[in-house]
Amino acid sequence: MWQTVEFGGAHEGRPGVLLADGTEPKPVYFDTGSSGHMHQSSDWWIYDGTLRAPLATHLRASCACGWRGESHYRLDWDQVDRRSPDLFDTTGLEEDWDQHIQDVEARATPLPEDLATLIEQIEQRLGNLAGDAPLAALRAISRLEHIITDAGRRAAFHAEADAGDGSAIGPGLGLPEREARQRLLRYTLHH
Structure with a gap:
């Protein structure tokens, strides 16, 4: 697979x-x-x-x-x-x-280039930090989880509002529509 x-x-x-x-x-x-x-x-x-x-x-x-x-x-x-x-x-x-x-x-909707680069840098840095300073990595991960939860909720809300006219969300996320809707729901259910 x-x-x-x-x-x-x-x-x-x-x-x-x-x-x-x-x-x-x-x-x-x-x-x-x-x-x-x-x-x-x-x-x-x-x-x-x-x-x-x-x-x-x-x-x-x-x-x-x-x-x-x-x-x-x-x-x-x-x-x-x-x-x-x-x-x-x-x-x-x-x-x-x-x-x-x-x-x-x-x-799919493209990521801004600077954000894609930043995500790659964070992924590499956290990977290294997990071995070198695991507690620091966990602190950083905790902050990222908070950022993701908050930004995910807002993005899902706005995506739903933008799709209010019945337009599909799936193609923008590169997913079949059902999976795209589940992803939005996952972010809106986080409190």
């Missing part, structure tokens, strides 16, 4: 599969026999044609947001180590997903 810090699970990428007819199969269910719960999986290596799973012929990048890569990569099952399928080279798929993430970032 591939993720970015900013988008997390909303844009979690993974190898997806296609069947010979070009369709994307549904998850495979496994009966463990011990309860009414059936385990399901959509991991690409499950679709090897065994245990009633359909046989995948191609891989393509996929994202939790619903995006699917245009490039299809032929899947040669003779090249897959069934004991360690995670060692199979999915570099091309990840590169396709990386391009999708770059496209999402390009459509």
Whole structure:
């Protein structure tokens, strides 16, 4: 699975599969026999044609947001180590997903350059401080949490007001609309 810090699970990428007819199969269910719960999986290596799973012929990048890569990569099952399928080279798929993430970032509201630089500096400084002076790092983190809570509440309020005409918030945050609304709610619920 591939993720970015900013988008997390909303844009979690993974190898997806296609069947010979070009369709994307549904998850495979496994009966463990011990309860009414059936385990399901959509991991690409499950679709090897065994245990009633359909046989995948191609891989393509996929994202939790619903995006699917245009490039299809032929899947040669003779090249897959069934004991360690995670060692199979999915570099091309990840590169396709990386391009999708770059496209999402390009459509999102840009951060002011000076703020982006400052955030990077704070991240580096806190990382170093955590090892060198952990109590000082914790004091700084406490102050940042307060700043984030206060500014987050105000930003969420103004974003809601700006979107009062029904315009979508998601694209500006680079998120599907549902996740964007949850993010706003998270900030408005902090007291």
